Amino acid sequence: MHIAYWCILIAGVLPVVTVGIAKAGVKNFDNHNPRQWLDRQDGYRRRADAAHRNHFEAFPFFAAGVLVAQQLGAPQDSIDMLAMAFIAARLAYTFLYLSDRATLRSVAWAIGYLSAIALFLLAAFKGI
Template sequence: MSVANYCILVACVLPIVCAGLAKSKGFGKRRREGGYDNNNPREWMARLSGWQARANAAQANSFEALPLFIAGVLAAQQLGAEQARVDMLALSFITFRLIYIGLYLADQAPLRSLAWAAGFFSAGALFFV
């Protein structure tokens, strides 16, 4: 399996990590004490604030970024692009997504948008290698 294929797996795990961070406020607490409510998870998540709310938003955006990235890697490989270039672009996408998530949690909106754009262009470039 190539580095780019491993990057697909990492990209698929990132939203789950973000969801875990968002829900961490409720871990170890009973539901009636504000703990995570698995019966009404979206309602519970909608009441989050601060970095946990931003982690939930990063989760949603991470899911939104997946299709373009996965399609880009698979298209590049199917069309016979040089694997080293595909791997480099896939690694850059993952790097920018990690930076994006960190900046989202830190409430650094302008820098976060730059990281998002860099990741988007990394994923888009996969179609042209």
């Protein structure tokens, strides 16, 4: 299996990891109304939930970029490199979000987003 496919899997797991961080070790977690409970949190738990939501938002665009690039025959090594750059950026984004480093977090987000865009451009301009 190509590295880029593993990266799609990792990207799909990141939301679960971050919401797990938000909920971990809490005795008063309300599983009947988890979203309302999460909305009332603050500090790193609130930021972990925000990262969780953002990972879900980023996932479809990234996964589509990988699949489009492969479908249109872009070079696999380039696809794999961009997919790994996306994952590295998203991991950095998560760490920076949890540690409340907003400016650096935004830089990491932008790198991930640009990596996903580059996957589409790689496919579009593969023959040029």
